Amino acid sequence: MTDMAVPSRRHRLHAWLVDEEVTSGRQARAQQWYRGFRSLTSSPVAVLGLLIVAALILAALFAPWLATHDPYRQDLTLTLLRPSAEHWMGTDELGRDVWSRLVYGARTTLYITILVTVIVGPIGFLIGAVAGYAGGWVDVILMRVTDILLAFPSLVLALAFSASLGPGIGNAVLAIALTIWPPVARLARAETLTVRNSDYVAAARLQGASMGRIIRRHILPICLPSIIVRLTLNMASVILTAAGLGFLGLGAQPPIAEWGAMAASGREYLIDAWWLTTFPGLAILTVSMAFNLLGDGLRDVLDPRNG
Amino acid sequence: MIDVENLNVFYGRGAQRFHAVRGVSFRVARGETYGLVGESGSGKSSVLNAIAGRHTDWTGSVRLDGTSVDPMRRTTVDRRKIQIVFQDPYGAIHPRHTVGSTIAEPLEIHGLPDPGATVERLLAQVCLPPRFRWRYPHQISGGQRQRVSIARALALDSPILLLDEPTSALDVSVQAEVLNLLQDLRSERGLTYLMVTHDMGVVGHMCDRIGVMRDGQIIEELTREALIAGRVAHPYTKELRETALLVG
Amino acid sequence: MNEPILSVRNLNVTFPGLGRVTHAVRGVSFDIGNEKVGLIGESGSGKSLTGRSIMRLLPKAAIPRADRLRFDGREILDLPEAEMRHLRGHRIAMILQDPKFSLNPVMCVGDQIAETCRIHLKLGRQDARLRAMELLEKVHIRDPERVYPLYPHEVSGGMGQRIMIAMMVVARPSLIIADEPTSALDVSVRAQVLRLLDELRSETATGLLFISHDLNLVRRFCDRVIIMYAGRIVETLPAARLHEAEHPYTQGLLAALPRLDRPVDRLAVLRRDPTWTEEVAP
Numbered sequence A: 001m002t003d004m005a006v007p008s009r010r011h012r013l014h015a016w017l018v019d020e021e022v023t024s025g026r027q028a029r030a031q032q033w034y035r036g037f038r039s040l041t042s043s044p045v046a047v048l049g050l051l052i053v054a055a056l057i058l059a060a061l062f063a064p065w066l067a068t069h070d071p072y073r074q075d076l077t078l079t080l081l082r083p084s085a086e087h088w089m090g091t092d093e094l095g096r097d098v099w100s101r102l103v104y105g106a107r108t109t110l111y112i113t114i115l116v117t118v119i120v121g122p123i124g125f126l127i128g129a130v131a132g133y134a135g136g137w138v139d140v141i142l143m144r145v146t147d148i149l150l151a152f153p154s155l156v157l158a159l160a161f162s163a164s165l166g167p168g169i170g171n172a173v174l175a176i177a178l179t180i181w182p183p184v185a186r187l188a189r190a191e192t193l194t195v196r197n198s199d200y201v202a203a204a205r206l207q208g209a210s211m212g213r214i215i216r217r218h219i220l221p222i223c224l225p226s227i228i229v230r231l232t233l234n235m236a237s238v239i240l241t242a243a244g245l246g247f248l249g250l251g252a253q254p255p256i257a258e259w260g261a262m263a264a265s266g267r268e269y270l271i272d273a274w275w276l277t278t279f280p281g282l283a284i285l286t287v288s289m290a291f292n293l294l295g296d297g298l299r300d301v302l303d304p305r306n307g
Numbered sequence B: 001m002i003d004v005e006n007l008n009v010f011y012g013r014g015a016q017r018f019h020a021v022r023g024v025s026f027r028v029a030r031g032e033t034y035g036l037v038g039e040s041g042s043g044k045s046s047v048l049n050a051i052a053g054r055h056t057d058w059t060g061s062v063r064l065d066g067t068s069v070d071p072m073r074r075t076t077v078d079r080r081k082i083q084i085v086f087q088d089p090y091g092a093i094h095p096r097h098t099v100g101s102t103i104a105e106p107l108e109i110h111g112l113p114d115p116g117a118t119v120e121r122l123l124a125q126v127c128l129p130p131r132f133r134w135r136y137p138h139q140i141s142g143g144q145r146q147r148v149s150i151a152r153a154l155a156l157d158s159p160i161l162l163l164d165e166p167t168s169a170l171d172v173s174v175q176a177e178v179l180n181l182l183q184d185l186r187s188e189r190g191l192t193y194l195m196v197t198h199d200m201g202v203v204g205h206m207c208d209r210i211g212v213m214r215d216g217q218i219i220e221e222l223t224r225e226a227l228i229a230g231r232v233a234h235p236y237t238k239e240l241r242e243t244a245l246l247v248g
Numbered sequence C: 001m002n003e004p005i006l007s008v009r010n011l012n013v014t015f016p017g018l019g020r021v022t023h024a025v026r027g028v029s030f031d032i033g034n035e036k037v038g039l040i041g042e043s044g045s046g047k048s049l050t051g052r053s054i055m056r057l058l059p060k061a062a063i064p065r066a067d068r069l070r071f072d073g074r075e076i077l078d079l080p081e082a083e084m085r086h087l088r089g090h091r092i093a094m095i096l097q098d099p100k101f102s103l104n105p106v107m108c109v110g111d112q113i114a115e116t117c118r119i120h121l122k123l124g125r126q127d128a129r130l131r132a133m134e135l136l137e138k139v140h141i142r143d144p145e146r147v148y149p150l151y152p153h154e155v156s157g158g159m160g161q162r163i164m165i166a167m168m169v170v171a172r173p174s175l176i177i178a179d180e181p182t183s184a185l186d187v188s189v190r191a192q193v194l195r196l197l198d199e200l201r202s203e204t205a206t207g208l209l210f211i212s213h214d215l216n217l218v219r220r221f222c223d224r225v226i227i228m229y230a231g232r233i234v235e236t237l238p239a240a241r242l243h244e245a246e247h248p249y250t251q252g253l254l255a256a257l258p259r260l261d262r263p264v265d266r267l268a269v270l271r272r273d274p275t276w277t278e279e280v281a282p
């Protein structure tokens, strides 16, 4: 009996998700999500990206179980061992297990990407939307600031910021966030300009909606897809910048496991111990690529023209 | 109900300043439908936008229900007196809001109680089934969208409705539905309409009085009877009327 | 009779949805020679999709299928995208339904026309600007100098439509698909714009597919009328004999028309019969 109940419940859920006679707001929203999910998963490349990102999240969550050794325990008798059954990816110059450090490094990477998203998304959107919607001198001032920041290469700017803020992972994230909101703000402003004069925004304004309400209820839903896509596509460069800062000693401080810093410390032993740079390098490459693939997939799904 | 005197509407600044509407005056009594017809670009939408408050760069006097409105600042009371239905049913509704939240928006803005029940009542009023509440605009047709924007305009019980070519994007069968709906609402609620249209057939069907605009001015004002009987003075009005009568 | 410019046989457009497949255009067949063909039908009946299939400008989700979709002796659905782009620019032109959606909202209208001139006529920047100015005049826009630098939201509804027409005229196409090109124009400007379309046609053999809601206009302007209902062609008539239409849907459309010479209290509303969707066009 229970065998029967499960497929039929799934069947009903599916029917509910594709039914054209929508009966509640929850169903309408669920259907939108479902449609998006289905079209995302119809592209194999996007699925690959999604799977890798999911693997990154799982690795970060279950790091203590996935790691075979303590990532911080040094053992100078076991330095620079080749990959073996005991140490899958070998050990580093201080005798720490590379695999375990890589797994814990996923936490750092995830921490960086989430933190940057949480900082950059809202800031970039708000600045862009306010500039675009208010226009006039507000627009001029906000966009000049944005332009100034845009004019510097982001790694140089991040370097300057993190040098002045002092080394450390939190400061590195802050420095990166400060350098990548300008393009997001530009994007949000461009989108806002295209909808600001639309009839539906005019209708809301004539009914007395405040600027906050219009930005939140009318402009945000229009900008959100492109901002999400932009941020996802940016993730690759965030990870690389974070790695670069780590590489230069301005990011995560030892002994925290961070892929960029790991690759950097391995470069002295590049000839004798290729595994020290290769595995963190591959991890950075894979995850950056996965975010790029996912971003491309999301672009197709979230494009309002496909809605 | 609507009392417009010497309305001038401008766009742009400085040397680019453009005088789109020049000294337009007309009056619409309570429960009456006034039609604005005329050349494309003659300023019909500009008149509506100025009265509704979408455009603020105008001079002259606009009185709604006896009280005059200021171009720059509008009170909540002013806002609740007047609603506008835009020409393009595709552009007038937010593509990412459900029909229900589109209609509920004015209710929420003005903090009215129980938006849910009001939305259902409004949907029924514009002859849409209650389940449409959860649909997104891309799931309904052009005529249904136009009815959604009419429902939104009715939400605040405003006595005045400005209609900017409400049916020009609709096919005649849906146009007939929308026009009938507007007539029913007018007789039920005593609404006052100010309506822009290009279709002389629609004008003759809906409007009690008509103002013919050209180049920012009203060149002739006439009643429906005069239009139907052909008592028109201006050659442009004659041309409009004759083309409309050129039916096989 | 000589070869038609466009020949369509059994065109179908489907949207594979989640639950069921939406069949938006069902087995549509027609030919267009050097003539003006009107396409009318209710909102959502598939008129725009038919027009867009010919341009291959369908939404991404749509799947078009046809036994034949031949333009100028070439099968449109088989053409590579690069050739299609050339065709779209030079041989087939389309005026889209919403001018405000189709124009770039952050580029001034004059520059958009000038851009088209530069692409099609290979003009320099300065010449393109002059040409754009001329075109604005040609579609009877008053004061082109003032309108040139306006953005799409700053022009009136009718001006937007005429700007689209101006952009189309540049290419001198041999097939024009006009999707409700004049719905926001008053009668006098409309007459001028239609005259412009006629002028264009008199210079070269041009087919025109004229999608419209305006029965009177179609009756006067077109040679032939195709009536669509729920994705199917229900009737094809010479325009002058539209009032003799046999299909109840067409009759209903004619009855729903408000008329100056025959005022009524209430307009007749079309009662849709489910059997209409099952009928197959003759």
Ligand SMILES: Nc1ncnc2c1ncn2[C@@H]1O[C@H](COP(=O)(O)OP(=O)(O)OP(=O)(O)O)[C@@H](O)[C@H]1O
Residues within 6 Å of the ligand: B011, B012, B018, B020, B039, B040, B041, B042, B043, B044, B045, B046, B047, C147, C150, C153, C154, C155, C156, C157, C158, C159, C184, C185, C186
């Ligand atoms: N935001 C704006 N900036 C500059 N000029 C504008 C703006 N809005 C309208 N205009 C100009 O004002 C004039 C009148 O426009 P309006 O939209 O009122 O015309 P209309 O009578 O509604 O025409 P239609 O029937 O074509 O919609 C036009 O010449 C137009 O170019």
Ligand SMILES: Nc1ncnc2c1ncn2[C@@H]1O[C@H](COP(=O)(O)OP(=O)(O)OP(=O)(O)O)[C@@H](O)[C@H]1O
Residues within 6 Å of the ligand: A307, B142, B171, C015, C022, C024, C041, C042, C043, C044, C045, C046, C047, C048, C049, C050, C059, C061, C097
């Ligand atoms: N992206 C889409 N997904 C699913 N269905 C669609 C999509 N686009 C259009 N349709 C459906 O295809 C049908 C035909 O649409 P089309 O735009 O051709 O209508 P139309 O005859 O041009 O109507 P109108 O006169 O309102 O412009 C509609 O019923 C619509 O619901």
Ligand SMILES: [Mg+2]
Residues within 6 Å of the ligand: B044, B045, B046, C156, C157, C158
């Ligand atoms: Mg207008």
Ligand SMILES: [Mg+2]
Residues within 6 Å of the ligand: C047, C048, C049, C097, C179
């Ligand atoms: Mg259409």
